[in-house]
Amino acid sequence: MPIQVGDRIPAVKLMQATAEGPKEVDTGELFAGKTVVLFGVPGAFTPTCSIKHLPGFIEHAAALRAKGADVIACMAVNDAFVMGAWAREQGVGDQVVMLADGSATFTKALGLELDLTARGLGIRCQRFLLIAKDGVVTHIAVEAPGAFEVSKAEAALAAL
Numbered sequence: 001m002p003i004q005v006g007d008r009i010p011a012v013k014l015m016q017a018t019a020e021g022p023k024e025v026d027t028g029e030l031f032a033g034k035t036v037v038l039f040g041v042p043g044a045f046t047p048t049c050s051i052k053h054l055p056g057f058i059e060h061a062a063a064l065r066a067k068g069a070d071v072i073a074c075m076a077v078n079d080a081f082v083m084g085a086w087a088r089e090q091g092v093g094d095q096v097v098m099l100a101d102g103s104a105t106f107t108k109a110l111g112l113e114l115d116l117t118a119r120g121l122g123i124r125c126q127r128f129l130l131i132a133k134d135g136v137v138t139h140i141a142v143e144a145p146g147a148f149e150v151s152k153a154e155a156a157l158a159a160l
Contacts, residue, residue, distance in 0.1 A: 001111050002110065002111035002112055002140070002142065003110045003111055003112070003130070003137055003140060004137065004140065005137050005138060005139065005140060006136065006137065007136070007137050008135055008136055008137075009027055009028075009031045009132055009135045009136070009137065010027065010106070010109035010110065011026065011027055011028040012026075012027050012101075012105050012106040012109055013025070013026055013027075013105075014027060014030075014075070014099045014100060014101055014106055015079070015080035015083075015099070015100040015102065016080065016097060016098065016099055016100070017080045017081070017083035017084035017086075017087055017098040017099075017100060018084070021080075021084075022080035022081070022084070022100070023080075025099065027106065028135065030071065030073070030097075031132050031134070031135040032134065032135055033134055034070035034071055034133075034134070035068050035069055035070050035071075035131070035132070035133050035160075036069070036070065036071040036072075036073060036131070036132050036133075037057075037064055037069045037071070037072045037073070037129070037130075037131050037156050037160070038073045038074075038075060038099075038129075038130045038131075038132070039053065039057060039073075039074055039075070039127075039128065039129050039130070039151055039156070040074075040075045040076065040107070040112060040125040040126065040127060040128045040130075040151075041053050041054070041074060041075070041076045041125070041127060042076070042077075042114060042116070042121070042124040042125065042126070042127060043076055043077070043078060043121065043124055044076050044078045044082050044083055044085075044086035045082070045086055045089075048127075048148055049076070049127075050086070050089075050090065052148060052152070053074075053127070053148065053151070053152065054074055054086075054090050054092070054096070055090065056152050056153035056154070057072055057074065057095070057096055057153045057156075058090065058091070058092060058095050058096060059153065060153040060154070060156075060157060061095040061096065063157055064153065064156060064157060064160065067157060067160040068160050069131075069156075069160060071097055072095065072096050072097065073096065073097040073098075073099050074096050074097070074098055074099065075099040075100075075101055075106065075107075075125065076099075076100065076101065076124075076125065077101050077102065077103075077104045077107055077123060077124045077125050078100055078101075078102065079100050079102045080098075080100040080102070082100070083098040083099070083100045084098065086098070101125065104123045104124070104125065107123070107124075107125040108123075110125075110130075112125050112126045112128055112142065113125060113126070114126045126142050126143065127142070127143040127147075127148065127151050128140065128141060128142045128143065128151050129141045129150060129151035129152075129155055129156055129159070131156065131159055131160065138159075139159040141155060141159075
């Protein structure tokens with residue numbers, strides 16, 4: 001069952017793409033005492049993710065912070081090197097924390113996996129938006145297949 005409002009974020013190790021290279025991140029520490037806006041994408045460099053999803057969060061980062069977001073994070077079932085390359089290509093800078101869930105461990109713990117094996121992509125995460133305060137989910141929205149409405153930056157602004 002997918003994670004719900006009121007649920008605690010599962011404690012999982014992820015890799016963060018940084019300018020210095022991959023860095024291990026514990027979700028318990030990332031979410032502790034903060035308001036975190038986390039959006040998940042099926043994959044780095046994919047069309048909707050690169051043209052609309054990530055750019056929207058970069059564009060609205062200041063507004064999201066003004067409404068209370070301490071951390072804005074993007075997650076994909078990719079490795080940290082791919083996430084780092086995508087961050088550089090998109091000009092992310094320090095606006096968005098780029099999280100790699102290479103083995104889909106966090107994605108599965110959230111109950112948000114998407115099997116795209118038939119398309120040659122393996123297990124990915126669904127496109128989603130999650131807001132958590134001090135590690136507890138206050139908002140979760142998962143896109144219908146092929147849709148891009150409830151997980152965009154404007155939806156995060158409305159939900160904060």
